[in-house]
Amino acid sequence: MKDDYHRQQVDIGDEQEIHLRDYLKVIRKRLPIIIAILVLVALASIVKVFTAVPIYSASTQVLVERNYGTRGLSQDYYRYEPEFLDTQSALIRSVNVGRRVVDKLDLTGRYRSLFIPEREERKPSFLAEVKKTVKGWIKNALSFVLSADKPPTGVAGMDGELPEIEPLTEEEMFARMVSGGLLVTPVPNTKIVSISYSHTNPVMAQMVANAVVQAYMDEILEIKVATSSYQLQWMTAKADQEREKLERAERALQQYMRDNDLVTVENRLSVSPQKLTEFSSQLSRAEAERKEVEALLAQIREAGDDFDKLENIPVFAENKVLKDLREKTYKARQNITDLSKKFGPKHPTMIKAQEEIDNLQKERRFEVQRVVSSTQNAYQLADSKARNLQELIDETKSEILDLNEKFIQYSILKREVDSSRMLFDTLQTSIKQEGVTEQSQSVNIWVVKEADMPMAPSHPNKRRTVLLGIILGLFGGVGLAFLIEYLDNTVKSEAELERRYGITVLGSVEMLGKPEDHIESYVVRHPLSPLAESYRLVRSSLLLSSAEKPPGVILITSMMQEEGKTATTINLARILAQTGKKVVVIDGDLRRPRMHTLFKMRLDNGLSSYLTGNSPKPAIVPVPGEDVALLTSGPKPPNPAELLSSKKMVELLQSLRQQFDFVLIDSPPVQSVTDGLALSKIADGTIVVVRFGKTTYELLNGGLKKLADVRGNILGFVLNGLKQRDARGYYYGYTSTYASDDKKA
Structure with a gap:
């Protein structure tokens, strides 16, 4: 058994082919999360669209090309410059051009109110107060760090104090705002550049867009004049030096010819x-x-x-x-x-x-x-x-x-x-x-299209923003659903259990929809329900689990508490008894027994009493109104593991094999205590109850390894607590049929 288990574990990490229906199943399972994310993102986009300030954009187009002059004055009449338009675009967005626009339009004076609309003073919001407080903390922290790193007074090469940074003037701030709001886009495969400016005021957007072109032309001309002036100064000074050098060389040549009679x-x-x-x-x-x-x-x-x-x-x-x-x-x-x-x-x-x-x-x-x-x-x-x-x-x-x-x-x-x-x-x-x-421009600029006053805002685009929000919400919800599914390492399907461990899943049990429906008595009250049918499928798989005859002593356990092993034991015993078989249930959980409570029986005399010798024979009592017998756990002993692994327990099971067709033992969880491991060694087989969406594969790996180490015979899994939407397909269409029959009954 141990070797089979380790051999089965080799294939656990193998990749499994994923079908489209698996993706659809995940989406259907996590549909509430997807809908919630979709609604939240869509609402956020709608709120943003209808609360955002409308922005107007004005665009102008200019033709920009290099001025190569004439062939007589320039040797490089044609030259390939792939970076030329990019350079001009960066120059248009420069702060110098922004300053010229500010001066030309008098944005700090005449049009100041249009450029920066005055808003009514209102009490800052709580979020604004929080932002202001956080900024203050950051500023104080930076000041402390700078003061700590400041060099001491008297160090060579240091003044002792850092120079204070002068704040930007209003003109400088406006220039940076203008240059930062420009969008310069070269038209592909042409020499035309599109210049756009966005503002909350359409008039201001048009004025700035047109003023940028003139400011750009003035900047180009000033650069050319400044460059030419510097070149002329340098070349004039260099020419004077070369003239003196030429005169000295000529005098030296003449003197040498005279001294050496070089005429002949x-x-x-x-x-x-x-x-x-x-x-x-x-x-x-x-x-x-x-x-x-x-x-x-x-x-x-x-x-x-x-x-x-x-x-x-x-x-x-x-x-x-x-x-x-x-x-x-x-x-x-x-x-x-x-x-x-x-x-x-x-x-x-x-x-x-x-x-x-x-x-x-x-x-x-x-x-x-x-x-x-x-x-x-x-x-x-x-x-x-x-x-x-x-x-x-x-x-x-x-x-x-x-x-x-x-x-x-x-x-x-x-x-x-x-x-x-x-x-x-x-x-x-x-x-x-x-x-x-000197007075000619190095770049030729022609206005192809002047900026018109925008009649409609360019931002926000309500339809596009809402549609984009819906798309992002849908994809975000689906992505989050698959992320949660990926992080969810619990058991969710029979196929995955069988693929990972190579152990048969005897059946799956659906979770009851109403809290007041007790699963321990539901089979008795609704014998034709889908739940009863699921236990019949487990019974059929159990009877076919062995070639010669089905196992007589069956241990039913789980990895942790509240996974449904006790309910599975009771309902499986009732389903086996319906076939006319003699069935006895042993409450092997000597630490936290529940069988006596479920069957409303006394706990004075039970399994612990017999194993400790306080009772001459096991107190097996028929359950009133049912064809099932019960051996309760009895009083809680101090050493339950030793009692369950004793020789007397083996003899008891041998005796019960002679009296009953099936002996079902409800044991403690494998991962909590070792009682279940002791019982698995003496039982004919073990059924492991797995809770859908709760039992993790890590717990299951550890528990199965423990069972393999003691050579326990695992008959199969019972997948318990399957939700109705996940149970579709497991019963091959029996759900609606049996539900209707049950209501008629």
Whole structure:
């Protein structure tokens, strides 16, 4: 049983599908609350409508757009400004515009009585006195807090006392009233702004609405003039500073040009690169020539004194003198060869021919030596030429660097002069432009529609206010009804009981409508009433609660007092006895017994007498005029829980099972004492009586847990005290039928 109970508790918090009929049921149940809230709110709205002071509203429309001027004077001729109308709307509602309206209409003088109507002095109401008293308390409390937080005298940076706040003047208060009563609304997707003003006097509403437009235009123009004047002053002072700065820069540039002779700097700076280029070309050729001569000298040195190798060098081979000497030597040698055939070596002709060859060899050696000397001189000349050109290039580079440094400094000074001149010219142009546009407005304003005198009040709208009050009252009442229903955690339906705990509801018992109808005897006096039929349904469910046979010993209990367990016990016993069953009722409530009172019997001898041994056998007495027997509780014992859980109580129930078909035990509430828990352990089953709209789920959770802990067998619930409007549907239409039959009987 305990495990089943805990398993059933898992689904308690599961969401349940809510149908429309459930909402309608809640509304029907809480209908008096809904009607009361509806009536109260509707009456309040009606009273408010017919007691409120009528308010008249006058509206004017103006076209507001940015003045971009001409293209020549303004660079941003078109510019997207999404916040423009919002800015202008805030400016219209400003206190400055309100002051201009007050001055223009002379609201503090001529039209003061129209702007603030004088009312007859009357004694303040009780509510006004209370408000005045509360405000005084708040003011005193704030004064105390400020005095407590005031810094002490002598603290550095503090004067010691807070400055007093000067009260607003009447003109300032009227200006704030005007600005606070304005309603400025930009018309969507246009540049038109609607300006509305509401007042109790329609004439004043029209006058203020029209005066606001002119005050707004004057404010825009004053802002423009003030801004232009400030800009002109600033730009003029800035232009004077830039003029002085430009003059200093020009003088510095002129002095630098004079000191560094920069008149010819640009010409020299353009010629020097050309000279450097020419010198570089000549140096390249000179170095090539030097390397060529140097290579030739290396070949000559390598050949040494070998004239044959020297003559193979191109400079020697191509020498014309050496060519002639080689030809002459060749011919002389051919001549000696020819002569040697005729003469001997010592012949004068041969000697002369040999001398000719020797002379040619001398000339050859002389010419070779001359070419070598010439080559050496050419190398020295080429090397000297290359060194001279390198020196010229270095001098030219140094000169160019010096000129560049001077020119860079010159460019810096010239750039400063140009920048100062440009800024000065820009300021001069801006000053001229601002002077031209000083008196023009930055915002163009045209009145599209002037305010007309309102003929009917705009507030309150009686029909709309009453209708809104009815709607709010209806929704407020329904909302309050559902809130109360949500906060109501009591048992209100069979379906919810079965869903939460998985325990069968044996039946529901309707509450009797009249106080004088006693439920304990109503079944006897009205056997065909719906109440009797509800107990018959409980009997049928009880007889079908077990597969083999119905439980014989049944404990009937509840969570708390006054939930109807005693009445349920009596009426269920009578209904069971109508089927011919033998039924005995035991008053198991030894602390606060009621059975003897209801059946008008004595309490001298009863259950407590038998359990304590003061009576040899239980005093079971038939109820006069009924087929039910009763065992009263007897005198109140000091230890009822011990008596009910004793072995003798078990034996008594075993004995009664043999004598009666049903034994019904009325026990104390489970949440009050443990008597019912002791009896639930020895009974065949327990019926838990639940009071509609009284028994809470918290109590039921705790009581069922206690019964589960002692392994009590719960047969089901009996939902008691069901109101007639909530009982519809439980009896499937039997209410009207049985009521009519009962009246006939």
